[in-house]
Amino acid sequence: MPAETxxxxxxxxRGQIFVIVRDLLVDIxxxxxxxxxxGKSFKDDLGADSLALVELVEALEEELSERTVGFRIxxxxxxxLKTVRDAVDFVHSxxxxx
Amino acid sequence: xLPIAVDAMGGDRAPDEILAGAHEAARLGLPVVLVGPAGLxxxxxxxxxxxxxxxxxxxxxxxxxxxxxxxxxxxxxxAVRDGRASAMVSAxxxxxxxxxxxxxxGRIKGVNRxxxxxxxxxxxxSPTVLIDAGANAEVQAEWLVQFAQMGSVYSRHRFGVAxxxxxxLSIGEEPGKGxxxxxxxxxxxxxxxxxxxxxxxxxxxxxxxxxxxxxTDGFTGNVxxxxxxxxxxxxxxxLLAAFASKPEYKPHADVLLPALLPLYEAVDPDTTGGAxxxxxxxxxxxxxxxxxxxxxxxxxxxAADMVEHGIVDEIRAAIASAPVPTRSAE
Numbered sequence: 001m002p003a004e005t006x007x008x009x010x011x012x013x014r015g016q017i018f019v020i021v022r023d024l025l026v027d028i029x030x031x032x033x034x035x036x037x038x039g040k041s042f043k044d045d046l047g048a049d050s051l052a053l054v055e056l057v058e059a060l061e062e063e064l065s066e067r068t069v070g071f072r073i074x075x076x077x078x079x080x081l082k083t084v085r086d087a088v089d090f091v092h093s094x095x096x097x098x
Numbered sequence: 099x100l101p102i103a104v105d106a107m108g109g110d111r112a113p114d115e116i117l118a119g120a121h122e123a124a125r126l127g128l129p130v131v132l133v134g135p136a137g138l139x140x141x142x143x144x145x146x147x148x149x150x151x152x153x154x155x156x157x158x159x160x161x162x163x164x165x166x167x168x169x170x171x172x173x174x175x176x177a178v179r180d181g182r183a184s185a186m187v188s189a190x191x192x193x194x195x196x197x198x199x200x201x202x203x204g205r206i207k208g209v210n211r212x213x214x215x216x217x218x219x220x221x222x223x224s225p226t227v228l229i230d231a232g233a234n235a236e237v238q239a240e241w242l243v244q245f246a247q248m249g250s251v252y253s254r255h256r257f258g259v260a261x262x263x264x265x266x267l268s269i270g271e272e273p274g275k276g277x278x279x280x281x282x283x284x285x286x287x288x289x290x291x292x293x294x295x296x297x298x299x300x301x302x303x304x305x306x307x308x309x310x311x312x313x314t315d316g317f318t319g320n321v322x323x324x325x326x327x328x329x330x331x332x333x334x335x336x337l338l339a340a341f342a343s344k345p346e347y348k349p350h351a352d353v354l355l356p357a358l359l360p361l362y363e364a365v366d367p368d369t370t371g372g373a374x375x376x377x378x379x380x381x382x383x384x385x386x387x388x389x390x391x392x393x394x395x396x397x398x399x400x401a402a403d404m405v406e407h408g409i410v411d412e413i414r415a416a417i418a419s420a421p422v423p424t425r426s427a428e
């Protein structure tokens with residue numbers, strides 16, 4: 001009987017995290033993927049209100065908890081996420097400190 | 099039909115008035131399941147989906163839905179999502195109801211933002227649908243086009259208006275009237291498919307038979323709604339005070355009251371049964387915070403009606419078949 005094996009997924013790099021964030025934003029905000037770049041502000045450039053950001057956070061938690069058990073973005077951290085870059089950096093640092 | 103999930107703990111008069119309304123709806127033959135704490139008193143023979151937490155009227159919508167995962171609102175939305183209920187009804191925190199529905203049921207594909215559609219009574223005519231009545235304080239012109247599309251579907255199915263006339267709420271009827279948002283929205287609405295856009299309308303038109311769907315941002319819509327409700331309440335009080343001001347008026351008042359009471363009932367918010375959150379992938383009825391048992395019965399009736407008419411699929415089809423026009427080059 002073969003030994004039980006656990007497949008540990010490769011860690012995500014910043015580029016892969018950006019693609020995840022971008023694709024979720026495309027779905028949530030009904031935007032063209034080309035409209036989403038790292039420098040864009042959620043509120044001023046992408047028209048995301050607070051509820052849309054909560055949608056993003058919940059979707060990120062669902063997507064990433066499959067890779068990293070218990071991945072969670074706290075509400076106090078959510079307040080600091082002003083741009084797409086902020087979100088990518090935050091997720092990247094969270095995944096790399098676990 | 100699957101049961102309609104009723105948030106037993108939502109609203110200023112919960113749970114007593116909510117339970118009374120739920121029992122009355124069940125007595126009328128409507129399928130109801132309550133959502134509330136285990137051992138809820140007054141549950142009677144109604145089924146109960148257990149939920150240990152309550153989102154308060156002043157809780158932050160997004161935060162409370164994330165932190166109170168076992169709340170009545172979240173559990174009600176999950177019941178619809180999971181196919182255990184056909185619709186949800188709540189008189190609780192409006193923002194949290196919207197957040198629960200949005201985060202648990204999800205948005206209909208293609209819909210930018212869900213919006214609240216509220217029927218405004220029109221004496222002697224079909225109610226006018228006011229959309230958005232408070233879900234989105236800030237909007238984009240493209241969203242208003244989708245509000246028009248969703249409001250038209252709702253007007254057709256709820257009130258049987260074959261080709262609902264859509265008006266954009268502004269400060270003058272001429273196309274150039276209003277702020278930048280209104281001007282941009284006017285231009286897009288004029289070219290949008292699937293709606294019967296008749297141009298700008300003003301606040302005074304909302305309670306008339308001149309328009310069927312009034313489109314606006316959620317901030318303005320909520321101000322309009324509360325102004326109309328407050329104005330009607332003040333008018334009724336003033337009329338009653340005038341009738342009672344002199345003894346010799348009483349016999350005349352007794353003659354007039356049978357004619358005035360149906361009118362009062364027609365404009366009473368409890369009669370309309372609450373607002374519908376359009377654009378989410380499920381039926382969600384938002385009753386106002388002070389809902390009585392009668393309001394809850396009517397809200398459950400509206401929910402059943404929307405489920406039977408397949409409003410969600412109708413909106414899905416309307417949004418898919420008529421994409422929002424792109425803005426003209428400057």
